[in-house]
Amino acid sequence: MTESPLGRSAVYTVLTAGYVGSTGPGVAATVSYVSDAGRHVIFDPGMVADRxxxxxxxxxxxxxxxxITDVVLSHHHPDNTVNxxxxxxxxxHDHKVEYRGDQWTNRDAEGYELTPSLRLIRTPGHSTEDITLLAGTDxxxxxxxxxxxxxxxxxxDDPVAPDRELLRASRRRVLAAADVIVPGHGAPFAADDGNVPL
Known part of the structure; x- marks a missing residue:
């Protein structure tokens, strides 16, 4: 299976670009909206100063x-999920289940397609449950x-990562598939800028 989604019809907007305080406890998630084929997706509705x-x-x-038809959680840390x-x-959607109301459906996130332009892949590293949403856009x-x-x-050097080599392998996988990276606590950046940390 190809890593990238086959479709190229998704559109996205970063609703809020997050941050991590360098000396204090402040943190905000980067929260994004993605749409395709009638699906309205929020990615990582985490901590923000105000809803x-x-x-x-x-x-x-x-x-x-x-x-909103779908919420995708990259992993289960509260700063990425609290909202x-x-x-x-x-x-x-998380790494292994789709939840709705009081029901859930077990399914592996690896290769799961919300639409032909929206695909989930497993990318463990920051935690063991990390997933990435790949969105094919024009x-x-x-x-x-x-x-x-x-x-x-x-x-x-992610101080939270339980396995540094696994993190590096997942980062390489994402860089090989993507043109733009939307990180967890910052603004989007080009995947090929040459200075992206592995």
């Missing part, structure tokens, strides 16, 4: 929480990679 940092940009797109409950009608493949990279500068 309006998610809902305001979504409203500017003409959408409310009830319009998932805003989207009560959505299916919630400008190339965008990888919503969660905390494989916190921001464009890495960190090169």
């Amino acid at each position: 309006d940092h998610i809902l305001g940009p979504l409203a500017a797109l003409g959408l409310g929480p009830e319009d 998932a409950g805003l989207f009560t009608r959505a299916r919630v 400008a190339g493949v965008v990888a919503f990679a969660g905390d494989l990279w916190w921001h464009a500068d890495g960190p090169a």
